[in-house]
Amino acid sequence: MAWHDVMEAPALRAQPSPFESARFGRSVERLTVSAGAGTELDAVREAVLRSDADVVVLRYPAERIGWFAGLTALGRTAVFADSLVYWRLPAGRGRAPEPAAGLVAEPTRDTAAVEGLVADIFAAYGSHYLANPLFDAAAALAGYQDWALRSAEADRCLTLRDDARMLALATLEEDAGRTEILLAGVVSGCQGRGLYAHLLKAVEDRTLARGATEVVISTQGHNTRVQRAWARYGFEPVQTILTAHLVRNSLLPGRE
Structure with missing residues (x-):
């Protein structure tokens, strides 16, 4: 996951992932909240509810520790998929x-x-x-x-x-x-x-x-x-x- 997207992007970013969709035979959308964005859970919730993708791959800063519980109430199954640790x-x-x-x-x-x-x-x-x-x-x-x-x-x-x-x-x-x-x-x-x-x-x-x-x-x-x-x-x-x-x-x- 690109450094800019997870560290510096100023706003919530939602984009389809054609490579993953073709590879896995399921439509995949990427939803990313960078560490530098002031995004709130409500904005994430709205983006997920708008999505037509089979799988939304969501990434967000680990300090938003209370978010996962909210993700379980969006009509989808929330699967925890580990974390990414960034070093410099x-x-x-x-x-x-x-x-x-x-x-x-x-x-x-x-x-x-x-x-x-x-x-x-x-x-x-x-x-x-x-x-x-x-x-x-x-x-x-x-x-x-x-x-x-x-x-x-x-x-x-x-x-x-x-x-x-x-x-x-x-x-x-x-x-x-x-x-x-x-x-x-x-x-x-x-x-x-x-x-x-x-x-x-x-x-x-x-x-x-x-x-x-x-x-x-x-x-x-x-x-x-x-x-x-x-x-x-x-x-x-x-x-x-x-x-x-x-x-x-x-x-x-x-x-x-």
């Missing part, structure tokens, strides 16, 4: 590892390689989609692959490799002042060797080279392992966003 690093302040011989960071547009890396790295990732019985896990993984391919096509995909193969991947969103890491990880057979820190350094170096000033990243709240790696590198937590899926009752067994 001022570019140039990372605790970078010492250079490793034979390890090279480079961009790639190799779509087959990107698809394979995402399939390996994120095969067991517990995304918010898995909370919803209407959403297939294989389709969710395919969605991450499609997302990564769009980054590769825009030349915003970094890999870490040795002489033999690609070892890690980071896909990026970039604007004048910021790099957002969308997906990042190390292939399953090479985890636990310190490679992830080298991947973060590659992103930070690229950020500095183009004159931007910060790197941001997010993950599901349960993914504490990667958050420990971010903390070691120098990232700091900024915001937690809750995710709820509001599903039409008629689509769920026993809730018709």
